[in-house]
Amino acid sequence: MSGVFEALRTQLHEAATVFAGGPDALEGILLGMVDDVDRAVREPMEIFPVCHHSPASAVAMARRLRDKQPKVIYLELCEDMAPLLTELRNCRLPVAVQAFASEVEGFPADWAPLSVVAPITEASAEYQAIAYALDTPEVELVLVDRSADHVFQWQRTETTPTGEQALHGDAVGVEIGDLRPRFAELEEHLLHHGKVRHWSEWWHQYVEHPLGDCDHDTYRQVMFLIGSLFRRLAPGDPHRVRVDEDRERHMWTRMREHLAATGTDPADCLYVCGAFHAASRVAEFGVHGTDGFEISPRSASTWQYGLIPSSHAAIEAQFGLAAGSVSIAATEWAKNLRRSKVKPFQLEGQSGKKKAKKPAVLAAPVGQVAAVDQLSGFLQRPPVLDRLDEAELLGWSVEIVRAARRNGYLASTADAIAVFETSIMLAGIRDRARPTPYDFQDAAITCIEKEVVPGRRDVRRLVEIMMGGDRIGQVGYDALPPLARDVHDRLAPLNLKLQQRGVQRALLDIASQPELEACSDLLWMLRHLMPQGAARPIMGERRLGERPIQESWDLALGTHQRSLIELGYEGVSIEQVLEQRLRRVAYGPQATTAQALEAVEDAIRYLHSARLAGELGTHALEVLSGERTVDGAPEVLSRVRRLLTYYRTNEPVLPPWIERFVRTGYAHYCTLLPTAFTEEDATVDQVAAMLGFLFSMESLALSLGCDRAQLELAVAQSHPEEPSKVALLWAAQVQLGTLTREQLRARCAALLGNPLALPSYPRYLSGFVHALEPAPGLVGFVVEAMSNAFAQLPDPLLLPWLPTLISTLRGRGAQMVPLLIREAGRLFPAKLSALDEWTPPWLTRHDPAPVQAVTTGTGSTLLAAYPATCDATAHLLGCTDAWKAPADGVTLLKQYPDTVQAMEALLAN
Structure with a gap:
C-alpha cells in the first residue's frame, strides 16, 4: 500500500x-x-470527502451508498442536531437545521441571541447520506462534529462570533463540506488562468464536470488532493488553524468512542466530511489515532432546536458563492441523474411522495478493495470535450427570450439566435467545447439587455430564475415548534392557507362573529413580534380601552415562516414570548422611562394583563427616579396621560403604581425644572413637556400629598435667557397666578415697541406656542400675540420665522392646531367682507398698558446709570462722534423717545 x-x-x-x-x-x-x-x-474506515451542494458529490454519494451499503454513517454535522433530522420528512427542501439560544450563560451578553444553522438541499451528499440512513433498516447515523454550544465556545478569542463561519441570515452558518481556497492569491490565480469570473464558475468547469462521470476511487483521490492543496496553501491564521484542527480531533474522538462502545467493524462504516477536513494531519486522525483530546462541557445556555426555511440565496451568501450558482447546481443535479441513471435517495413522505410499503432493495454490498493510483491518470488525462448539446442550448435561448418579453424587453427570434451563437463563441474563447450556464448567462446579457432594463428584473436575474430561481424551502406543520402550530390552530377560523407563501387578505367582522376577537388579539401580537409585512392591518387599530368591531389584515406568515419558527424557540405560546420581550425592553440596561411606559401600554393593549402592567409600571417609576435628564419628557407626558385616561374610564380606582408615579414625577420634574430652563441641551419642547406634566397632573399630585410650594419655588428659581424659554416661564407664571395676563400683554407690547427686541420676537412667539402644552388656557392670548406679530413685524423678520412656526405646529399639531383654529374661528370674522371693519377684541376690551412718560431728567438719569447701554445705543443710531451724557443724552431722548421708553420698561421689569 x-x-x-x-x-x-x-x-x-x-x-x-x-x-x-x-x-x-x-x-x-x-x-x-x-x-x-x-x-x-x-485509512481502514472509508472517508468520503464532499463539497457542500455539489451535484458531483451527491451523485457519487448515492452511487457509493448503493454499492457499499454501510451500517454506520458518521456525518460532519453538529452532534446535538441529530434528533431533528427525522423531521426532514415533513419539509420541502431547502431547509436549515437550527440551534437557537435566546438566554445565554457563559458568553458575552452582546452575542445573544445565539443561532447556528446548517442548510440542506436535495442536491447535496449530506442529504443523500441522511435519507439512506433514516430509511434503511439497521443503519445508524451518527453526527460527530462539535455541538452548537462549542461553535461559540471556540470563538471566545474573537470580538464577534463569526470566525470561520459565515452568516446565514442573522445566524451563524456552519460550513459543512466547505471547499474553497483560503489563500486569496491562489484563488485569483485559478480564476485568471481558468478564464472565469468567480469561484463558482471555476469549480463548475474544472471540478464539477470532470468528476461527474468518474469512478469512486478517482473521485475520492481527486477530492483528497484538492482538500490537501487548499489546506497546505491556507494562510497561517493561528486561531482558524486551531479551530479546524480541534474540529477534526473532536470528530475522530467521537468516532472512536462510538466504535469502542458498539464494536462496529470500521470496514462497515462511512465517514462523510468536507474534503478540507479529510486531508487532516492531526495526531488523532484515523481509527488508530492517538487519544487525549478533551471535549469541554457545554455551557449553561439553554438551546432550542428546529427546522427553518432556507433558500438558494441564503446558501450562496453563507458560502460566498456567486448569485444563482446553487440554482445552477440543482439543474446540474437533475441532468447528472438522467445521464448516470443513478437512483437518488429521498426520505419517504417528503415533498408529497407517498410512503413506500417496503424499503427499496439495494445491490449486494461490496467490500473495501485495495486502492490503486487513479490520480496520476486523472491528472495526465486531457480535459474531456463534451459534445455540444444543441437542443439544450437552443431551449435555453428560446426560453430566455420568452422570459425577456414578459419583463418588457423588445426581444425577438433574432435575439434567440444571437444568444445561441454568442454562447458558443464565448465557450470557444474560454477553451470550452460546450457552453456552460455561465457562458449562456453572459451571452444573454450581451444580446438582450444591452444598456436598458425596462422592468424590475435584469437579464442576469431572468437566467437565474430560468435555471431554477431562488428556491425557498418550507417546514411542514408537523415539524413546526409548538408555538407555531398553536398560531396556525388559533387562526384556523379565518379559513386561510397560512402555510402558503404570498399575501392573503383576512376579513374579520367581529360584531357579527365574536369568536373572531381571539384571532384579532393574536394578529396584533404577531404584528408586534414579527417583521414588517408578516401581519399588516389594513383596517382597524388597537387603542387602550377599545374593543375591535371590524378589521382587515394582509397576512404573509408562510413567507415569514422562519421568523415564526424562531419565536417558538423563545417560548411555548405567543403570550409568553410577548411578555418576555416586554420585560426585556423595560428592564434593559439602556431602558428609559418612556420605553418602560410603552411596555406598560403594550401589556394592556395586547395581553390585557393588569399584573404585568403593574410590574412594569413600578419599574418605570424606578427608572424615572434615576434619570437626570429631561430627554424623554414629551413622550413620558403623552403616555402617562393616555394611561390615566384609560384607568379613569375602565377601572374603579387608579392602580397604586400610577399614583406613585404621578407623585414621584411631580417632585422629580420640580427638581429638574430650574436646570432645564438654563441648559442649552434641554429643548423648549422638553421644558414645555415638563411643565405640562406638572400642571396637568397638579390636582392629582396635590391630592396624593404633594406640595404646590415646590412648583412655585422651582418656577421662581428659573432664570432662562433664551427667548422661547423666557416665554415658557411667563406662561408658567400666569398659570401659577404670579403674573397677570395684563402684565404679560404689556411685556409683549413692550417687545414689539422695542426695535432692539424685534429680531428675537418670533422666538418668543414659538415659546408661547409651546406653552399651550402646560397652559392650554392661554390659547386666546397666543392667537392675539401671533396676530399682533403678523400685523407689526416687518417682512424681513416675519418671513424667515414662518418655516419655524410651521415646523413647530406640524410637530405638535395634534395638540396645538385644533386649539388655535378653534380660537381663531371664534375671534376672527367669518366673511372676508367683514374683515375691513373688524376690530380685534383685545383692543376693545383691554387698553394698552400705559408706559410711563420719560422726562428729560428721568432719561438723563437712566443714561447716566447705564453708560455702556447708552454708548451701544448711540452707536446703533449713528452717533459716532464723541459726546457726553447727560447733556447730549437729552438730545438723544428728544430724537428717539420711543426707543428710550421701551428700554426703560425692559430695565424696570
Whole structure:
C-alpha cells in the first residue's frame, strides 16, 4: 500500500526540480499533498470527502451508498442536531437545521441571541447520506462534529462570533463540506488562468464536470488532493488553524468512542466530511489515532432546536458563492441523474411522495478493495470535450427570450439566435467545447439587455430564475415548534392557507362573529413580534380601552415562516414570548422611562394583563427616579396621560403604581425644572413637556400629598435667557397666578415697541406656542400675540420665522392646531367682507398698558446709570462722534423717545 502513489511522487519530484531549480518548499508542498492523499486512502474506515451542494458529490454519494451499503454513517454535522433530522420528512427542501439560544450563560451578553444553522438541499451528499440512513433498516447515523454550544465556545478569542463561519441570515452558518481556497492569491490565480469570473464558475468547469462521470476511487483521490492543496496553501491564521484542527480531533474522538462502545467493524462504516477536513494531519486522525483530546462541557445556555426555511440565496451568501450558482447546481443535479441513471435517495413522505410499503432493495454490498493510483491518470488525462448539446442550448435561448418579453424587453427570434451563437463563441474563447450556464448567462446579457432594463428584473436575474430561481424551502406543520402550530390552530377560523407563501387578505367582522376577537388579539401580537409585512392591518387599530368591531389584515406568515419558527424557540405560546420581550425592553440596561411606559401600554393593549402592567409600571417609576435628564419628557407626558385616561374610564380606582408615579414625577420634574430652563441641551419642547406634566397632573399630585410650594419655588428659581424659554416661564407664571395676563400683554407690547427686541420676537412667539402644552388656557392670548406679530413685524423678520412656526405646529399639531383654529374661528370674522371693519377684541376690551412718560431728567438719569447701554445705543443710531451724557443724552431722548421708553420698561421689569 505504501507504494501506491510512488510513481506520482517521482513525477512531482522531477517537476519541482525543473520548475524551482532544485528541491525546496515547492517539493515539500507537492509531495506532502500526495502523502495526505495516501494517508486518507489507506485509512481502514472509508472517508468520503464532499463539497457542500455539489451535484458531483451527491451523485457519487448515492452511487457509493448503493454499492457499499454501510451500517454506520458518521456525518460532519453538529452532534446535538441529530434528533431533528427525522423531521426532514415533513419539509420541502431547502431547509436549515437550527440551534437557537435566546438566554445565554457563559458568553458575552452582546452575542445573544445565539443561532447556528446548517442548510440542506436535495442536491447535496449530506442529504443523500441522511435519507439512506433514516430509511434503511439497521443503519445508524451518527453526527460527530462539535455541538452548537462549542461553535461559540471556540470563538471566545474573537470580538464577534463569526470566525470561520459565515452568516446565514442573522445566524451563524456552519460550513459543512466547505471547499474553497483560503489563500486569496491562489484563488485569483485559478480564476485568471481558468478564464472565469468567480469561484463558482471555476469549480463548475474544472471540478464539477470532470468528476461527474468518474469512478469512486478517482473521485475520492481527486477530492483528497484538492482538500490537501487548499489546506497546505491556507494562510497561517493561528486561531482558524486551531479551530479546524480541534474540529477534526473532536470528530475522530467521537468516532472512536462510538466504535469502542458498539464494536462496529470500521470496514462497515462511512465517514462523510468536507474534503478540507479529510486531508487532516492531526495526531488523532484515523481509527488508530492517538487519544487525549478533551471535549469541554457545554455551557449553561439553554438551546432550542428546529427546522427553518432556507433558500438558494441564503446558501450562496453563507458560502460566498456567486448569485444563482446553487440554482445552477440543482439543474446540474437533475441532468447528472438522467445521464448516470443513478437512483437518488429521498426520505419517504417528503415533498408529497407517498410512503413506500417496503424499503427499496439495494445491490449486494461490496467490500473495501485495495486502492490503486487513479490520480496520476486523472491528472495526465486531457480535459474531456463534451459534445455540444444543441437542443439544450437552443431551449435555453428560446426560453430566455420568452422570459425577456414578459419583463418588457423588445426581444425577438433574432435575439434567440444571437444568444445561441454568442454562447458558443464565448465557450470557444474560454477553451470550452460546450457552453456552460455561465457562458449562456453572459451571452444573454450581451444580446438582450444591452444598456436598458425596462422592468424590475435584469437579464442576469431572468437566467437565474430560468435555471431554477431562488428556491425557498418550507417546514411542514408537523415539524413546526409548538408555538407555531398553536398560531396556525388559533387562526384556523379565518379559513386561510397560512402555510402558503404570498399575501392573503383576512376579513374579520367581529360584531357579527365574536369568536373572531381571539384571532384579532393574536394578529396584533404577531404584528408586534414579527417583521414588517408578516401581519399588516389594513383596517382597524388597537387603542387602550377599545374593543375591535371590524378589521382587515394582509397576512404573509408562510413567507415569514422562519421568523415564526424562531419565536417558538423563545417560548411555548405567543403570550409568553410577548411578555418576555416586554420585560426585556423595560428592564434593559439602556431602558428609559418612556420605553418602560410603552411596555406598560403594550401589556394592556395586547395581553390585557393588569399584573404585568403593574410590574412594569413600578419599574418605570424606578427608572424615572434615576434619570437626570429631561430627554424623554414629551413622550413620558403623552403616555402617562393616555394611561390615566384609560384607568379613569375602565377601572374603579387608579392602580397604586400610577399614583406613585404621578407623585414621584411631580417632585422629580420640580427638581429638574430650574436646570432645564438654563441648559442649552434641554429643548423648549422638553421644558414645555415638563411643565405640562406638572400642571396637568397638579390636582392629582396635590391630592396624593404633594406640595404646590415646590412648583412655585422651582418656577421662581428659573432664570432662562433664551427667548422661547423666557416665554415658557411667563406662561408658567400666569398659570401659577404670579403674573397677570395684563402684565404679560404689556411685556409683549413692550417687545414689539422695542426695535432692539424685534429680531428675537418670533422666538418668543414659538415659546408661547409651546406653552399651550402646560397652559392650554392661554390659547386666546397666543392667537392675539401671533396676530399682533403678523400685523407689526416687518417682512424681513416675519418671513424667515414662518418655516419655524410651521415646523413647530406640524410637530405638535395634534395638540396645538385644533386649539388655535378653534380660537381663531371664534375671534376672527367669518366673511372676508367683514374683515375691513373688524376690530380685534383685545383692543376693545383691554387698553394698552400705559408706559410711563420719560422726562428729560428721568432719561438723563437712566443714561447716566447705564453708560455702556447708552454708548451701544448711540452707536446703533449713528452717533459716532464723541459726546457726553447727560447733556447730549437729552438730545438723544428728544430724537428717539420711543426707543428710550421701551428700554426703560425692559430695565424696570
